Amino acid sequence: MLIEAEDLRGMMLMTLRKRGAPEAHAALQAEVLMEAELRALPSHGAQRLPRLVSRIDRGLADPAASGAHVWARGGFLAIDGQRGLGPVVIEAATAALGEAARRHGIALAAIRNANHIGMLSFYAERAAGQGLIAIVLSTSEALVHPFGGTEAMLGTNPVAIGIPTEAGPFVVDLATSAVSMGKIHHHALTVQAIPDGWAVDAEGNPTTDAEAAKAGAIAPFGGAKGYGLGLAFELLVAALAGSAFAPEVRGTLDDLHPANKGDVVILIDPGARDGEAGALAGYLERLRQSRPAEPGQPVRVPGDGARARRQAALQRGIELPDALYDTLLRLAAA
């Protein structure tokens, strides 16, 4: 089913309004999901809405809440998300944080008790668009095994970094897992084998069977280094947000539990210094022009692919599975 972006947005908006979301909250939640679809990141797109609606219906998500802010220090914003929608809570945090970052040079928000924030790059890109460097971290249910281990003990613990350049925001957004659980589910659905090294089964044996992997654990990306990084993020977020560790995290993949993962945002004002960093875009251009591994396949800078996919989807529409489209239509009507 090919659907225009604005039609998808409209359906999601209608659904959220009917569940009591204030207009601005509904608009933001719909936009985050739609932007993921536009970038061909369906695991963070419209397929998240049915579960979110169920969470609202069960009182696990409060579409009217935007989080309670306490400035623990002048540069440290401690937030109880009050079960609010993830994008709403983090956007309110980022707005408050921006002011503090411009005043102090750097500021941090640590959030617990908010629902899933979706694609991290959304927030990093916004902040960079406003001239601020952003580092965004989020934790999740236990899906990833330690390097040298076989049990799911860590979240996928993504990080997004946004940096303003003269040619617009540079944004990188990556999970510290070798692959997303969404991709493994997609392989299971379409009955494809997964590549070696992605995952182990429930007994801890390496597997290429996507169904078996769903019950097992995903490898960290980049071996010991990716494990170390993902673990550092796990500890950092829990220490600052007072949120749960992965084995106890619930509420982003189910509609039965409050969301007890954590989110951390750091904003930095690069203009605090003398602002000599005028050559960022030029350096990125030199990277693109540098010698490629495959002739005719230019080197890319993170974000180049997502930008191109977004442009194409705005023209051509968004491809949604028929079953998901039907569900979204039903939710919007109900």
Place this chain on the structure above:
Amino acid sequence: MLIEAEDLRGMMLMTLRKRGAPEAHAALQAEVLMEAELRALPSHGAQRLPRLVSRIDRGLADPAASGAHVWARGGFLAIDGQRGLGPVVIEAATAALGEAARRHGIALAAIRNANHIGMLSFYAERAAGQGLIAIVLSTSEALVHPFGGTEAMLGTNPVAIGIPTEAGPFVVDLATSAVSMGKIHHHALTVQAIPDGWAVDAEGNPTTDAEAAKAGAIAPFGGAKGYGLGLAFELLVAALAGSAFAPEVRGTLDDLHPANKGDVVILIDPGARDGEAGALAGYLERLRQSRPAEPGQPVRVPGDGARARRQAALQRGIELPDALYDTLLRLAAA
């Protein structure tokens, strides 16, 4: 040549004193190099001293300088390293930053014009030992090719993260390259082939010949993700420190140029919030107890190996190549 840690320290101290380093500066520089040796990280150890001495002799390193501090904002310390010794400049930065982090919750130092800071984990571990979360970044000469590219365009751009736990500091320290250039030099010296995927030669072709790799470029770790992360660090440090991009960086691998890379330190006070994060060490212990991939080889937490190696080396001594020992002896006497 097996040498006791204290003897190695003494030789290096003597050398630095004779080049005009104030006692505290000499002690710190010697300690950073010695701690790398104790952790079996010779690429960041005593072998760096001869070049540093040459840099001092040529006026490219000033052993008396500790950096000029300007608080661009209350949480943003802009530092001109004044060609000081890397450890001295970053230690002075971290001391000033610690106070600001406790006051504001978070603070950042951006440093240019300092010499090589050595092993990043040294500073992250110290800060964590004082109850602060630390993120340390540093850039370098161009040694790493972009994912999908073949030219050395990025630094090895390491990151260290230190986090206080009830059982002492957790520290992870990793370069965003698949391997260090030091390791490739070691393979070249010992005429060993390097594994597939580590590097390309000067023409951009994948190589297992360590000599050819020295003239080429190292792969980023973890494919596109490691590339994205290393690139984000490259931009972030340059934007905040006003330092050079990798292709123009000089002065950490030579004794001909001023060091124009950048360093960034972020300190966060986890005690700013209510301090519920009492379970960090318990979670790390659960990781160690989780099911290993190889029976009898327990899962490790970053830092476990380094700590064990350090203990062993304190007992047994540090293994130095004879030629390096002779050089160090000559420098200490000269």
